Amino acid sequence: MSIKNGITIEEFIESCNKFCEISERLSDGWKFYGNEVDKYKSYIKKCSFLQQVKSDINTLLRAEFVIFYNLSYGVPSFSFNVWNSSGVLLSLEEIRQMSLISINKDNFFSIITQQEHPVLLRPYFVIHPCHTEVLLRELKEVSKNIIVTFLGLVTPLLRLDLPFEYGL
């Protein structure tokens, strides 16, 4: 199978909008943040609180998930941050230990890297698109919504519940 083209920014934005409509119906919390000046900086975001129980101490954490358009690969990219009540970001090792993400240790650090977010311009953990790119391009033809398909690929890695109503 030859590698298909990626998606255009227009397709990305359209999929985002449709996805967020469904999300609002489901109260799933995904919101679209369009950028009219630079459409490549449009993204969708979801925030949620997480309970972390470590040696009987219950800590409340906040997680933020952002899907943005990766210009070099022409695919959606997944990024996230987790922080505590003071706003201090958790390190990648701390995130790995809370098993929010089900990737084994060997692959973990090569799949997820902290970098300055291309859209939000602050440090975020980004899942490297090379792990989703090829699959996504193959699935593009049969996908009803590329964001849904993309999340379908990413969510097995992250413990991010995705309601079935999205039509996975």
Next chain:
Amino acid sequence: MSSLEEQTEIIQYVPFMSFVHPSFWHTLTEQKLDIDKLNENSKQIFGRFTYRSDLGSIFEVDGTSFNSTPENEQFYLNVKGKLLNKNTIEDFKNIDKASLLNTVGEALWKEIKNRKWIEDPSTLLNFIVLSFADLKKFHYFYWFAFPAPSQPTIYLGEKSTSISNHFKKEQLESLAQAFKSLDLEQKCFFVVTKSDSVVIVETLAEVLLKKGFSKDILELDFTNTYFGFADSSNSNNPGWSLRLFLAAIFDLYQNLHKNDLKIIGLRCNSNGGVENSLIFTIKASQNIQAVESAGWVGWERNDKGNFGPKLANMSASMDPVKLADTASDLNIKLMKWRLVPDLNVDIMKTTKCLLLGAGTLGCHVARNLLAWGFRHVTFIDNGKVSYSNPTRQVLFNYQDSLGGGRMKAEAAADNLKLILPSIHTQGIVAHIPMPGHPIGESLKNETINNVNLLTEAIKEHDVIFLLLDTREARWLPTLIAAHYGKITINAALGFDSYLVMRHGISDSTATGDASHENSFIPGGQLGCYFCNDVTAPGNSVKDRTLDQQCTVTRPGAAAVAAALAVELLAAMLQHPAGVQAPAFYNLSSETENDIPLDMQGVLGPIPHSIRGFLHSFQSVLPTCAKFKQCIACSDVVINKYKEEGMEFLLRVFNSGTYLEDVTGLSELHLAAEMTDMLALSEDDDDDA
């Protein structure tokens, strides 16, 4: 005392728990740096809490808190507050917290007294953040307070009960609908009236300011009327905001303490349903105390459960120096994660490198060290940056060459810091004394001083790079480094050739040619730069292919040699035997496979030296053992240095032949004409 007070307990409000988002600190920092600067005036900000039943009493602030109008989020209410950011940690610590809270409370109470809250109940809610931002370290000290009067005392008439004990299912649906259609600022406190099938939700103003209603006496049907509030709590106790509402309403209506009041703590689930809400039946103390006579409470407890400030250390995600450091580390870590799992990342960070010479080689070596994750680099050089330097000496620029030129050692260190601020680097301006370069009495002290500087520097570092432009200058550091057992990497350039090598560190018993029958030489027994050279480094004018002062070289030679020098070090540090890593004869891609894995090291087998020729684009890997009569690393020289110290060195500097006498080399001198690079010439494969 009424019977109610005897049977029941004082109401406990669930305090807010502050939750700060990183964007709050980012925006605070921007505002402090760009707008407020040293202005300490308080700043209006917004916070928000949710009345969702699945979350506790969390009070959030983020970057949008600084906006003039707050952003609205489903199931959240915004609260207006103040940020008091102090300029110094002392101001932050010393401010009288109790009196600050009372001042804020009294101002709030004055507002409450003018009854504006009836029309805009959201004005009852308030918060302050006292903070100090250490913007050098990105440390934020902060303390939230949610001011509330300590009076009146309110009792719970009975245990809180589910709202379904008071409302039927249809009534709850109608309540949910009616609540949803309230204006945002009316959602915090409102009135619910129940009649047979319908539920009416009204604003406080609609009820309390009804025509004909008394201003001081509230006469309502308290069996079917409920005061509602958006409840931040998800436990059996009501959220903090109820406290302010009760204080306000009991103060307003003097008759109210005679009645039992029913309160709805409204809590929504994710689809807007209110069936998780609670009913609190409450009563005020008979001898109600005026708010004015009581103090204000509401400072948040910290993570230890004490009343005290919290600290957000944001340096890891906000300090650009740390971010740059982490990001460049990532390159090394990726190597480990993706390709070389056994790579020791930390050893690069802790190994201290001393670069003797901050010229073409020194600049290139320093940059390659940075790339490999080294964080300690010291330069020694006594030259100045000249106009011709910046194009070849890659740490310098035109500015460095102006006005006579900066000292190379210092400019190199400064410029390295511009590339990676977290690097530990310094430049030492010192001349390295050389054999056969006589020093008069006038220069004696300065020479001794330079020797001491060099000796101290070598002692303090783990690796010594010899990147000097004369052969003679390499003698003293070779000797001192050998004496202190430091890893030594040597790089020298000719016009279109280069030599990169490591020196052996031997324990004195292991020298000699013991390993000749083997296929390798143990790292400790490898020769130094001078071992292969039968001539002592006098002030020779002999024509040499390498290491001539002012040698013109092809530019690539320095880049290649410097890169190899650093790779040689990296490979050695990653080898389990370290500096003792063996050097094999006839190392090539074919023979490499015959080398046992434990002798290869994580990054592969390590040669003794690399001799490269740009004219043919080839390189050879000569390997040779220590020379017993070496003028720099032999036992006889090291012992002489050990015994006589400076006296010995001065004699060497002053005499071009003294070293040859000491080592007995004079006797061998007939061989001198043969070659100055015995083992290094291109066609000498026996030894290589």
